[in-house]
Amino acid sequence: MTLTVTDLKAPEGFERLVRAEDAEAGLRALICIHSTVLGPAAGGCRMWAYGGEAEAIEDVTRLARGMTYKNAMAGLGLGGGKSVIIGDARRDKTPAMMRAFGRAVEALGGRYYTAEDVGISPEDMAHAARETRFAVGLSGASGDPSPWTAEGVFRCLLTGAAHVFGSDDLRGRRVLVQGLGHVGMDLARKLAAAGADLVVTDIHAEALRIATADLGAAVCEPGAVFEQQMDVYAPCALGGVITDDSAARLRARLICGAANNQLATPALARSLRARGITYLPDYVVNAGGIISVASEIHGKDDAWRRARLDGIAGRVAEMLVRAGAEGRCTTDIADEMVGRMLQGRSAA
Incomplete structure (x- = not known):
């Protein structure tokens, strides 16, 4: 098999x-x-049926930048990177493809x-x-990072609920989970166990069947998410x-989810804040998830x-307090915190 690895023009700052x-x-x-x-860049590999290379480049660059910020905020001693494979994971993926991808990762040294x-x-x-040597998240090592991602989102959601609603008790709170992949389903289970009034949506019928049968969740159509009343x-x-249109229609007081790059543009953070969201x-x-992966890279245990x-939930609490006191968006506070970390290390 012949692998070619070609450098493309990286965006400014990459x-x-x-x-x-x-x-x-x-x-x-x-x-x-x-x-x-x-530190060395770390971030997952996504396989998706992109419309073309330009669309894939837009996604991978946004995701890579997000990983720099995510890894910095989590205190992992890692930089940010990401990879995408263009194709339908349910149809096109093969062991040979993944081995070829491994060779590409190895080529980056x-x-x-x-x-x-x-x-x-x-x-x-x-x-x-x-x-x-640089593939992690393996069975028998740190394993599937999805449960750790779901646990982190759940802890942060409780922190956000305590700030917004005055209590982290989710009983009777209407929570809509959009997307029931590994992380979304794990989060839905935690929310149901906490007594939330659970609403779910997904494009896969089997995931919806499991959520309704096992968790007692209500279902909404994917296109009707922003018409739903929710907390x-x-x-x-x-x-x-979250676009200009969906932000204007959203009926929630708190947004906390696992998806990357939820805001279509950074300015939407201000639009949400203006609406009391x-x-x-x-x-x-x-x-x-990347905390779990980092534990494998650094040879750390579950306590780490x-x-x-706990640290990321603490940072959420800190940024909520600061955002309220300073009249600023949480995104501005978070970006500022990361900027200080990167500048401090660069200066050192």
């Missing part, structure tokens, strides 16, 4: 963007390194660690690991769901993971 191709293995991938200021993301499982990553909105599918920055609250989950 360190590297490469295209990896192996026609025989069916691999078309992009790997983006945003920053290694705080340790500047980027990869792990699971949308469309990629620990079993898939095990195939990649046959070709690279908490938990977006757990793909990003960009508290938004918890996604790159802060969904850091549980739990301490960092």
Whole structure:
């Protein structure tokens, strides 16, 4: 098999963007390194049926930058990167493709660690690991990071609820979970156990069947999310769901979910705040998965993971207090906190 790794022009402020191709293995991938200021870049590999390379580049660069911020806020000693494989994970993915992807990661010489993301499982990553030392999130090591992501989102949601509603008691609170993948379903289970009035939506009928049968959840159509009355909105599918239109229609007081890049544009944070909606920055609250992966990179145990989950909930509490006291958006506070971390390390 012949793998080619080609450098593309990286956006301003990014360190590297490469295209990896192996026609025989069916691999078309992009790997983006945003920053290694705080350590080697780390971020998952996503497989998605993008409309073309331009769309994939837009996604991978946004995700890589988000990983820099996420890893910094979680205190992981890692920089930010991301990778995407262009294709339908349910139809196109093969062990040979994942091995070719592993060779592409290895070609970067340790500047980027990869792990699971949308469309990629620990079993898939095990195939990649046959070709690279820098594939993590493996069964028998840190394993599937999804439960840790869900736990982190849940803890941050409780912190946000205490701030917005005056109590973290979710009994009777109407919470809508959008997207029932591994993370969304785990979060839905935690919310149901906490007594939330659970509403779910997903494009897959089997996921909805499980949520209704096992969790007693109500179902709404994917296109009707922003017409629903709710207390908490938990977006757990793909990003960009909060647009000018959806922000104007959203009927919630708190947004806390696992999806990356939930805001279509940064300015929407101000629009939400003006409507009295508290938004918890996604790159802060969904850091549980990369915390789990980082424990494997650094050789740490579950106690280390739990301490960092406590840390991200603590940072959410801090930014909520500061945002209220200073009359600013939570996103501005969070970005400012990360900026100080990166500047301090660069100066050092």
